[in-house]
Amino acid sequence: MPALTVHEFAHAYSAYRFGDPTPKLDGRISLNPLDHLDPIGTLMILFAPIGWAKPVRVNPYNMRDPARHLMISTACGPLANIAQGIVFGLVVRVVLGVAPAGMLADSHVSYFLMMVVLIPFALALFNLIPLGPLDGHEVLRYFLPYDLKVKYHAFNSRYGMFALLGLILLAPYAGFDVIGYVIQPAVWMTRQLIG
Numbered sequence: 001m002p003a004l005t006v007h008e009f010a011h012a013y014s015a016y017r018f019g020d021p022t023p024k025l026d027g028r029i030s031l032n033p034l035d036h037l038d039p040i041g042t043l044m045i046l047f048a049p050i051g052w053a054k055p056v057r058v059n060p061y062n063m064r065d066p067a068r069h070l071m072i073s074t075a076c077g078p079l080a081n082i083a084q085g086i087v088f089g090l091v092v093r094v095v096l097g098v099a100p101a102g103m104l105a106d107s108h109v110s111y112f113l114m115m116v117v118l119i120p121f122a123l124a125l126f127n128l129i130p131l132g133p134l135d136g137h138e139v140l141r142y143f144l145p146y147d148l149k150v151k152y153h154a155f156n157s158r159y160g161m162f163a164l165l166g167l168i169l170l171a172p173y174a175g176f177d178v179i180g181y182v183i184q185p186a187v188w189m190t191r192q193l194i195g
Contacts, residue, residue, distance in 0.1 A: 001033045001045075003081055003120040004053040007127070008036040010080030011056040011073055018069035020062035028056050050168075055133070071142035074135045081124035089117040089193025096194060117194060121186035129178070131167070132160025 009031055012023035023029055028036065038054040045051030063069035092113045103109055130136040137156050141149050167178050 003084060003123045004051070005031055005033045005036050006080050006084050006120070007077040007123060008053045008056050010076040011058070014073040014076040015056065015058040015063065015069075018063040018065075018073060020058050020060070020073075022057050022059050022062065026057055067142060071139055074138040077135050078124035078127045081120040081127075085117055085120035085124070085189065086193065088120065089190065092117055092194045114190060114194070117190045118183075118186050121189045122182055125182045125186055126179075129164070129167075129182075131164040132156030134160075134164065 008028065012026075012028035012030075015022070016024050016029055030036075036053040038052055041052035041054070043051075058070065058073065060066040060070040063073075095113065127134050128136040128139070130140040132138075133156075137152075137160060141152055141156075144152055167176075171178055172180075
C-alpha cells in the first residue's frame with residue numbers, strides 16, 4: 001500500500017503544481033492510503049499478485065503547458081517509487097548493519113525487509129510498460145511524432161488494457177514473462193542497495 005499511495009500522491013501533487021486543481025478538488029493530494037484505494041484493486045492485492053489504486057483524475061488543459069506537464073506528472077509516479085525504493089533500501093541497509101544477528105536469521109523478517117524495498121521498484125518498472133492505462137504509455141506518447149502519437153493514443157484508448165492483459169496472461173506461454181522482466185531488474189536494484 002505505501003508504494004501505491006506514494007505513486008498516486010506524486011501524480012496528484014505534480015499535476016496540482018502544474019496548475020490543475022482537479023486532484024486537490026478530488027482529495028487526492030494526500031499520503032493517506034484510504035484516499036487512494038480502489039475497492040477491486042485492493043481486493044486483488046489481497047488475493048492475487050497484482051493490484052492497483054484509484055487513478056488520479058487530471059485535466060491537462062488546466063496545466064500551464066498541457067502536453068509537457070501531463071507527461072511529467074505521469075512520469076512522477078514511477079519516479080517517486082524509485083526514490084521511495086532508494087530511501088527504503090538505504091534504511092534497510094542501516095538496519096541490517098546494526099540489527100542483532102538473531103533478528104536476521106528469521107526468514108520472515110528478511111523477506112519483509114526485502115519486499116519493502118523491492119515493491120516500489122517493481123511498481124515503477126511495471127508502470128513504465130508503454131501500454132494504456134499504464135504511465136509508460138503517456139510518457140512515450142509525448143515523444144512520438146504527431147501522426148504516430150494520434151494512432152498510438154487511439155490504439156491504447158481502445159485496446160491498451162486488452163493488450164496489457166494479454167501480455168501478462170498469455171505471453172508467458174510464448175516464453176515472454178513480462179512480470180519476470182519487471183521483477184528481475186527490481187531484485188537487482190534491491191540487492192545493490194541492501195547488499
